[in-house]
Amino acid sequence: MDYLLELVQMVNTYLSDYILCFLLIGLGLYYTIRTRFVQVRCLGEGFRRFFGNFSLHGENGKSGMSSFQALATAVAAQVGTGNVVGASGAILTGGPGAIFWMWIIAFFGMATNYAEAVLAQVTRVVKEDGTVLGGPVYYIRKAFPGAFGKFLAAFFAVAITLALGFMGCMVQSNSIGETSEAAFGIPAWGVGIIIALLAGFVFIGGTKRIARITEKLVPVMAVFYLIGGAAILLANYERVPEAVSLIFYYAFNPDAIIGGSWGMAIKTAISQGVKRGLFSNEAGMGSTPHAHALANVEKPHDQGVVAMVGVFIDTFVVLTMTALVVITTLYTGDGVLANGAAEGISKTNMAQIAFSSLFGSSLGSAFIAVSLLFFAFSTILSWNLFAKINVEYLMGKSAVKVFSVIAICFVFMGSCLSNNLVWELTDMFNNLMVIPNSLALFALSSVVVGHVDTSNLEENDANEYIVQTDN
Template sequence: MDMDQLAVLVSDISGFVWNNLLLYLLVLTGVLFSIRTRFVQVRHLGTGFKRMFGSFSLNGKKADHEGMSSFQALTTAIAAQVGTGNITGCATALASGGPGAIFWMWLSAFFGMSTIYGEAVLAQKYKTVGEDGHVTGGPIYYIKARFKGGFGTFLAGFFSIAIIFALGFAGNMVQSNSIGDSFHNAFGISPLIVGVICAAIAAFIFLGGVKRIASVTEKLVPVMALFYILGCTVILVINHAALIESIKSIFIGAFQPQALAGGIAGVTVKEAMRYGVARGLFSNEAGMGSTPHAHALAKVKKPQDQGIIAMVGVFIDTFIILTLTALVILTSGALSTGATGSVLAQTAFNQAFGQFGSVFIAICMLFFAFSTIIGWYFFGEVNVKALFGKKAVKIYAALVVVCVILGSSLKVDLVWNLSDLFNGLMVFPNLIALIALSGVVAKMSHEDH
């Protein structure tokens, strides 16, 4: 079997895992948590936004061995959530599932907000102090707390290895490739040069530990979100005549995709649902076990306080950033060109901004993908420390830097497909623990916040 055949085989397995198992499991987990927490995402989302704006700071107190501020934990989580999926992932969902995919994206995110609430609450409840005296936490700790003995050790170990590979190595190659691609398209710069520069900056941040990671994300995330939101808003003002029709197409496409004029031929409700849910969950990471590593470190009075803040991350990722991307693409008419992925997004932005569209996308890709590299590195680091001890962190950091350089100019389908597969595999141990601990989350969610 050659590399190409192996890549196809891995892609088929990954497709089966995501489309036939995870899709339903993640949504059902969200429904379960919504019911058991009495729809905490409705009851307390307003509180979450109040707390976020109340603790907003571009230069907060430095993170230390006891953790970081609640706002820094949120920005570290959002750094990972808002990635290339918000541009290319959204474009792919629209190209494959039609405008209706966005409705199903919203629905999965609505339920996903209760899942991420549960993840953050459990990460806080079961956080611990590592051998280096630093507070640490994440799914491995609540998995071990729920499942004692060999089974818990196996599940936690499986999760750790999957996340280190899925996010730290392969995932970060995917992110740096997006940066390299978009800069090459916009400015004609060699992707390898872009990759080396990104890797050097990333290495500087990694070596500063959690203190530097928190300090960078609290500044980078609000700036990148504001820059993107402003750019999209300008385009929607330019394309305002098509805005109402575009919003209508999202609702019609969700239930009657064939009723849309100029829609994508052959798209069914099932496809709109599948692509919308899959890309939405892949983007906001609710239930995937990644963001709890950041939320565990927040200095809060009660675990529920960080659960409420965590929901804001999913809201910003899906209901604001992803929705703006979708509306820009729909109002531009670019969907009818047959383009897909980042090309579709660039076509839509070019339609309003001219050649500056490619530059705008390149800058946003740099912001989005680079912040994800920082977040994903950190999530992997927590698991490297837990599995191999503090001494292994420098080796892990060096390997991630190499992956960022290689990924920028090297697109190996097998690596990309393996990233998808391991991304899916790491979800299973996390979901098993989440469902088993849903009673604990339900009880805590009914206490005063």
């Protein structure tokens, strides 16, 4: 296990430090420029569509999902342990400045996520029985017809099945098990059995059951967590400005807290921001397009702007709340990490320690355990759906039931296995998913640009935009 962990960590180092940095930042910049900052121009429209479609009782009896159900399913995938454990790990390893780089990744990632949702809508498939399927495998085939496209699509389908259907669910159940054991004294394997049984019940119900649960679960879990975080920040309001300043200061001077040379420290901070940013908001990874493909909307642009809201909520709201709570309580004033590393602090217990500063040890641990239960369980449901779509693409509908049974076993196994190895394996497969997805996004940029709404551009800019698109 130790040898395997070292090997996977070495692969992840090359992927996250080099390939992903260039791919994700480059892709986000590319789409930001080509869409004329769609994440700025159309974010308001995205929120209007989000609140206009808000409902705890979505479309029943119809194929696909409502636009809100699709967003709730996507947000359920995005808002998970990455927003609590992942953000804490990024701060612990890369310093508070890693959050700044997560913001940068998310800002450009909003344009990337817009492109993913638009392409998922353009290439989605409606089968004879009314079932709607869509996702990167379909727009990868559109981008690269022939044998190369088949290979890339199959590579992506295998990677996402391993990353989300198996390894990713292990990460989620692992976090639930560890925090529940610490907070309530329940054995992690016992929690794993309960989570596996609940997940199995939802898996059997198919897409509609997942949509009905996520549309109710996502708003509740977000509000619950944000209220708790707001209470911490109000109690430490005098330290909040310092916490914000630390994020910006250590983004460019990470060696002051990480140690070593400036170059190595800045590389670590950016790397952590990219790696944990990808795991948190999933923009460019190719996971959330599966949900957005199922949305019943008038035109692809409509779901594209809604998809951007998912990245915004994930990073600039939920993840930022975690970061401010952790930095305010642990890195400012007499915080245990204000003067450097402290024994006993890990990415798993950082948030619990931070919330315990106000709520007390027992209640703080219980709050994080319940929050992670909501976050991680909803992520398991969404990731299973995304993996199922790819299993059906690879092996047909008959293989889906077999996959579901194996996935339930992995959910249970995750609660019992080593945290570090599970996280590293998940990171590796997540990283591998990005490569074929990014290639297709670059190749189909003209298709995306052709669906961008130009109504809020100046007339001359809009005409120029249309000419560029036609060319």
